[in-house]
């Protein structure tokens with residue numbers, strides 16, 4: 001069965017537990033045909049679990065899915081696709097070395113063994129004529145901008161005749177103007193009754209500007225539903241976090257200047273193909289300051305972080321902490337009190353299958369008090385210390401013994417921060433710390449970074465989120481094509497000037 005018009009979808013009393021944890025508890029969601037519905041909730045609220053049950057990645061323990069008024073048995077994503085339910089993920093699923101057209105054709109379940117490109121192209125052109133937006137079909141996906149790639153992901157679903165679109169934070173990799181364009185197109189399509197959209201989002205502005213209705217999940221339960229255009233942000237955030245209240249915005253206080261500064265002196269590094277990805281980077285991060293590096297991703301920021309964390313060889317230049325030469329080894333991280341929060345911590349900062357407590361102990365597991373003088377580990381002490389820090393940093397986990405991969409994104413970040421910020425910190429290196437996190441976690445984590453600065457640490461913050469940089473940084477640098485192309489005190493610049501340098505038009 002394939003849909004030609006916007007379908008409706010409801011879940012009735014849907015529940016799903018993972019062991020002791022009730023991830024979904026009796027959720028009834030109602031997404032009307034032709035509507036743009038937002039699914040909100042703090043990290044770990046159950047949003048992904050709900051859409052994974054709808055998509056057939058998980059089987060719910062109880063409850064039903066009603067699609068266009070009929071009960072739908074979705075046992076696998078294949079069943080969901082056959083009904084016309086498709087999903088766009090936070091990260092792209094396109095093949096970069098193929099063209100947009102090739103990506104569309106190979107996505108079909110009925111692609112023949114030998115493809116007649118002439119016929120396929122005719123079919124594609126006819127399809128594109130019916131679409132309200134275009135993507136360059138002959139361009140290699142690797143040459144498309146993030147906005148074009150996201151549009152292509154959506155086109156792919158429409159090409160496969162999937163008219164119920166589930167979007168998981170679709171704008172996290174887009175610039176604000178790209179995000180507005182993509183969401184505007186989706187809203188218009190929904191209002192023409194061509195598609196129905198269910199979007200997981202953490203961004204209130206987008207929800208209020210583009211969505212018709214919303215459902216809020218809180219700790220696996222439905223905390224509210226209503227009209228997205230009339231609900232206030234205060235109401236939405238209250239439904240999400242209850243009376244707990246938000247942490248006030250990170251406040252800057254005068255910091256002691258006792259800690260050493262971090263100096264990057266003429267750093268250069270290459271990628272595997274021998275191209276310079278970091279080029280003569282010179283930058284000082286004074287004690288008690290946050291220096292933010294802004295820029296579009298892929299301009300050398302990740303490579304710079306890799307150099308500083310010892311994951312990429314430095315070709316030339318040197319790093320100093322205070323007056324002493326610093327090379328990034330585990331021993332030096334301890335000696336110089338250098339700590340870090342890399343981006344995508346589940347991939348870069350933890351061992352996913354090890355427990356939360358073990359991951360928190362990583363930097364000190366072989367030292368007293370977690371090990372004895374001979375370096376023999378004490379699992380009981382590791383667990384006890386883990387439990388203390390889980391409490392102090394408000395990490396939501398079923399137990400210190402849960403594998404860290406079962407935690408939601410915000411809670412993995414909190415666990416890494418618990419490990420990195422629990423002692424004295426002289427230098428803190430942070431990359432995109434709030435990517436994919438809910439507003440309460442964002443406030444919490446930015447607050448912790450500011451707290452470190454206020455205690456005197458030199459903080460280097462790499463972020464693609466300009467608002468974050470303006471909120472936290474004392475000085476702002478722009479990185480473009482591997483070089484620092486701009487540096488100013490935050491008080492002496494504005495988003496317009498920084499934006500121009502990011503776009504490469506700065507003077």
Ligand SMILES: Nc1ncnc2c1ncn2[C@@H]1O[C@H](COP(=O)(O)OP(=O)(O)OP(=O)(O)O)[C@@H](O)[C@H]1O
Nearest residue numbers: 018023043044045046047048049406407408409410
């Ligand atoms: N495969 C799993 N095994 C065990 N627990 C899980 C699993 N998947 C999710 N959980 C737990 O279920 C709860 C809901 O997680 P879910 O990923 O649905 O939240 P979310 O609202 O999508 O969060 P986020 O905004 O961080 O993506 C969390 O406590 C999470 O730790």
